Amino acid sequence: MRQVRIDKSFHSLFFLSALVSTFAVATIAIFIFIEGLPALQSVGVGAFVTGSTWNPPGYFGILPMISGSVLSTAGAIAIGVPMGLLTAVFLAEIAPERLAHTLRTAIELLAGIPSVIYGFFGLVVIVPLIEQVFNIPAGNTTLAGIIVLAIMILPTVITLSETSLRAVPQTYREGSLALGASKIFTIFKVVIPAARSGILTGVILGIARAIGETMAIIMVMGNAPMIAGLLQPSRTLTANIALEMSYASGLHANALYATGIVLFIFIMLLNSALLYLNRKKVS
Amino acid sequence: MTSLVSEQSIPADRDQSADLSAGQNKRRIQDNIVLGLIVLSTVGTTGILTWILWHIVSNGIAHVDWAFLTTNYTRTGSTSGIWPMIVSTLYMVGLSLAIAAPIGIMAAVYLTEYSKPGSKIVKLIRFATESLAGIPSIIYGLFGLTLFVSTLGMGFSILAGALTLSILILPVIIRTTEESLIAVPQSYREGSYALGASRIYTIWRLILPNALPGIITSIILCIGRIIGESAPVFMTAGMVARIPNSVFDSGRTLTVHLYKLTTELFSISEWNQAYATATTLVLIVLGLNVLTRVISKYFKAK
Numbered sequence: 162m163r164q165v166r167i168d169k170s171f172h173s174l175f176f177l178s179a180l181v182s183t184f185a186v187a188t189i190a191i192f193i194f195i196e197g198l199p200a201l202q203s204v205g206v207g208a209f210v211t212g213s214t215w216n217p218p219g220y221f222g223i224l225p226m227i228s229g230s231v232l233s234t235a236g237a238i239a240i241g242v243p244m245g246l247l248t249a250v251f252l253a254e255i256a257p258e259r260l261a262h263t264l265r266t267a268i269e270l271l272a273g274i275p276s277v278i279y280g281f282f283g284l285v286v287i288v289p290l291i292e293q294v295f296n297i298p299a300g301n302t303t304l305a306g307i308i309v310l311a312i313m314i315l316p317t318v319i320t321l322s323e324t325s326l327r328a329v330p331q332t333y334r335e336g337s338l339a340l341g342a343s344k345i346f347t348i349f350k351v352v353i354p355a356a357r358s359g360i361l362t363g364v365i366l367g368i369a370r371a372i373g374e375t376m377a378i379i380m381v382m383g384n385a386p387m388i389a390g391l392l393q394p395s396r397t398l399t400a401n402i403a404l405e406m407s408y409a410s411g412l413h414a415n416a417l418y419a420t421g422i423v424l425f426i427f428i429m430l431l432n433s434a435l436l437y438l439n440r441k442k443v444s
Numbered sequence: 445m446t447s448l449v450s451e452q453s454i455p456a457d458r459d460q461s462a463d464l465s466a467g468q469n470k471r472r473i474q475d476n477i478v479l480g481l482i483v484l485s486t487v488g489t490t491g492i493l494t495w496i497l498w499h500i501v502s503n504g505i506a507h508v509d510w511a512f513l514t515t516n517y518t519r520t521g522s523t524s525g526i527w528p529m530i531v532s533t534l535y536m537v538g539l540s541l542a543i544a545a546p547i548g549i550m551a552a553v554y555l556t557e558y559s560k561p562g563s564k565i566v567k568l569i570r571f572a573t574e575s576l577a578g579i580p581s582i583i584y585g586l587f588g589l590t591l592f593v594s595t596l597g598m599g600f601s602i603l604a605g606a607l608t609l610s611i612l613i614l615p616v617i618i619r620t621t622e623e624s625l626i627a628v629p630q631s632y633r634e635g636s637y638a639l640g641a642s643r644i645y646t647i648w649r650l651i652l653p654n655a656l657p658g659i660i661t662s663i664i665l666c667i668g669r670i671i672g673e674s675a676p677v678f679m680t681a682g683m684v685a686r687i688p689n690s691v692f693d694s695g696r697t698l699t700v701h702l703y704k705l706t707t708e709l710f711s712i713s714e715w716n717q718a719y720a721t722a723t724t725l726v727l728i729v730l731g732l733n734v735l736t737r738v739i740s741k742y743f744k745a746k
Contacts, residue, residue, distance in 0.1 A: 164642055171644045172558055178550035179559075182618065183572035185611045189579065189587045196590060247485035255482065264490060266737075271493050273729050275672030277699045277706075281722050282496050284706055312492055319489070345475040373580025375675040376699075380706055399582045403675050406589065421586050425579075432578050 193425060197418035209419060215386040217405070217413040223420055225386045229303065229395035230427075233378065234371040236307030236391075237314055242364055244311070245318030246353075249360075252319070253326035254348050265323075272316035280380030283309040288381055295392055301383035303395045309377050314367035321366065325359020326352060358438050365438070369431045372424070375399040398424045497726060504723030507716045513724070517685045517701075524717050526724065528687045532695030535602045536609065536681065537670045539691055544610035545663060548617025549652075555618070556625040557647055577615035584612050585679035593680055600694040605681030609673060613666040620665065624658020625651060657743035664736050671728060674699040698725055 201209055204221045212222015248268075252261045287308050291300035329352050337347040353360070375397075383394020384404060396404075402417050402424075409417055515525030551569075559566045588608030598604040628651050636646040652659070674697070682694035683704060696704070698721060705718040 168643050175550045175554035175558055178547045179554040179569050181547050181551065182576050182611075182614050183569055185614070186572045186575050186579075188591070189583065189611075192587050192590050193583065196586075244485045244488060247482045248489045251482045251486040255479075256486075264486065267490050267493055270730070270733055271489075273668050273672070273733060274496070275674070275699050275725055275729070277672075277674050277702045278496070278500065278722055278725060281702060281706055281718065282499065286495075286499060312496075315489055315492075343471060343475050345478050346471070349478070369578055369580075373582070375580070375582045376703060380703070399580060399675075402582050402586060403679070406586065406679060418586060421583055425583060428578055428580060432575060 190425070193418055193421045196415060197420075197422040198415075200412060200415035200419040201422070203412060204416070204419075209416075210423065213388060215401070217409070217416065218411070221412075221416040221419075223398065223401065223423065225388050226396055226398045226401045226420065227423070228389040229382070230372055230397040230399070230424075232303055232389040232391075232395070233306040233310055233382070233397060234368055236303070237310035237371045238364065238368060240307065241311035241314040241367060242318055245315050245363070245367075246322050246360060248315070249319045249322035249326055250348055250353070253323045254344075254352065268316050268319050271312075272320070276313065276374060276377045277380070279309050279313055280377035283377060283381035291392075297392060299383065299394065301381060301394050302392050303382060303389050304391050306378050306382040306395075306397075307391075309381055310371045310374060313374060313377065314370050317367045317370055318363045321363030322356070322360045325356040325362075328359065329355045358441065362435060362438055365431055365435055369428060372397075372427055372431075373399060375403050379403060398427075500719065500722045500726055504716075504719035504721075507720035508723050508727075512720055516687075519685075524713065526698065526701060526721055528685055529696055529698045529701040529721075531687050532602065532681070533671060533697045535688060535691060535695060536606055536677070536697055537667055539602060539606035540609040540613065540670050541663065541666060543606060544613050544617055544666070547610075548614050548662075549621050549659060551614075551618050552621035552625055553647060553652075556622055557643070557651065573615045573618050576611070577619075581612060581673060582675045582679075584608055585676035588676060588680035598692070600680065600682030600684075601692050602681055602688055602695050603691040605677050605695075605697075606691070608676050608680045609670050612673065612676065613669050616666055616669060617662050620662030621655070621659050624655040624662070627658065628654045657739060660739055661736055664732055664739070668729060668732050671697070671725070671732075672699060674703055678703070698728075 200221060204212070209221055209223060210227070211224055212220065213224045214220040214222045215225060248264075252264055256264065283305055288300035288305050291302060291305055292298070333351050333355055334347055337351045338344070342350070378397050379400045382396065382400065384396045384400055385394040386396045386401070387393070389395035398420050401420050405413070406417055512525050513530065514527050515523045517524055517526065517528055555566060555569065559569075585608070588604060592598050592604035592607050593600060598607075632650055632654065633646060636650050637643075641649075677697050678700045681697070681700075683696040683700050684694040685696045685701065685704075688695040702718060702721045702725065705714060705721060709715055709718060
């Protein structure tokens with residue numbers, strides 16, 4: 162009898178622990194929405210999202226920050242995905258196992274480096290490099306952000322692509338090679354298409370990481386709240402929150418939470434894309 | 445007739461094979477170009493990593509010495525060590541783990557040992573854990589600032605920071621612990637139950653000890669995450685650069701310190717401090733990486 166009661170109470174304890182993450186997600190969402198809604202109400206959702214002037218406490222338009230987040234993320238994907246995918250092809254299909262193992266260790270390390278280190282490297286190496294190459298007075302630009310983000314998403318893209326490339330059945334390759342196709346042809350026409358959904362998952366997680374990154378971006382992108390251009394300073398949604406939250410109050414603070422809502426919605430869209438992909442994989 | 449056919453077909457064959465070999469050549473050149481790109485990307489990826497590590501360590505290592513690690517920090521520059529930041533970081537790691545590790549491990553135990561797989565509640569918990577993992581860290585910062593710092597009145601404090609980070613690392617602990625629990629063979633459980641052991645006894649004496657290497661690895665991963673985070677930390681724990689008196693005091697972690705230093709890179713000494721702080725962080729990350737490897741190797745050997 163006593164045994165049963167002990168087992169039961171542990172059961173409830175474990176169950177409550179498992180519920181903590183559910184409770185946390187709900188609380189986070191509720192807090193961000195409750196604090197952000199006043200700003201959306203007083204500015205108007207349309208004006209808030211499409212307004213091109215951010216000048217608290219008078220003007221709250223976050224189009225510049227949306228453009229900064231979208232441009233830097235798109236640029237990072239354009240560089241990071243091809244580079245990551247080709248590296249994954251090398252690791253999964255070409256490199257001998259020992260070399261692949263060593264390189265994988267290095268890539269894991271790349272994933273564990275704090276984002277301020279990437280930001281610092283960007284600030285002391287990439288920003289001056291951009292100044293020199295493009296002959297501009299200040300290298301703190303969207304381009305610097307793109308390069309730093311591209312490096313930061315590499316581990317995600319590589320790891321997920323490699324795993325899904327390795328999961329492609331060996332018979333696919335043998336069939337293609339038996340038909341006289343070359344190894345490279347086989348990789349690009351047979352193996353990569355077969356691993357498509359896993360690679361896409363990597364790309365989506367890469368986008369999520371790039372959109373969510375804050376500190377590295379603040380350190381290299383110049384943070385001016387204006388519509389983003391490649392060789393101009395620009396500010397992202399995340400940077401907007403981190404830079405101003407410490408001194409904001411009233412409607413200004415609400416507007417920063419509303420920026421958080423927009424960011425939240427971006428991430429939720431990406432999550433739905435992931436769910437959709439996984440469901441397709443299962444069926 | 446036959447000879448006629450063959451005489452006619454020979455030149456035709458020759459033409460075809462010439463065509464074929466031209467095509468093969470073209471394909472071979474294409475293949476080599478693509479192979480070149482593949483190798484270039486791999487060299488690029490690993491090259492960048494080497495470049496980052498080399499640039500930071502080679503510029504910073506000369507300035508990392510005992511005095512740097514163990515003295516206080518003052519804005520005026522009379523002392524410019526990172527001891528307060530090291531203490532704050534340790535506080536943050538210890539407290540965050542103390543909060544998140546038990547909850548995360550118990551949640552993983554529930555998911556693998558108690559729940560019916562595929563039930564609605566499990567799906568909900570899985571979905572929530574995945575969503576939690578996807579939320580950008582700045583949102584955690586906003587949340588922690590509102591709930592812990594203001595609403596619950598903790599102010600900028602190590603405690604508020606650790607509570608925020610413990611939610612942030614929860615998905616990592618749950619997922620990796622789950623994996624190592626699943627890896628414990630089913631026959632262990634069956635054997636234990638067959639001998640009449642209770643469920644909690646089986647979990648405590650059999651399943652958890654067998655999953656220990658995986659759990660330790662997940663905790664080291666979390667230590668890396670806690671040390672690496674910066675945005676949610678300065679929004680909740682603040683950035684006061686002195687040794688915190690208690691967990692209710694504000695503190696500045698190493699990453700936040702590096703960020704602060706980069707906003708004021710004016711003199712040579714500030715540059716050196718930034719490089720030295722960055723080097724310290726890189727060495728810690730390298731150390732944790734080696735530790736994970738040693739642990740998994742040690743347990744595999746056993």
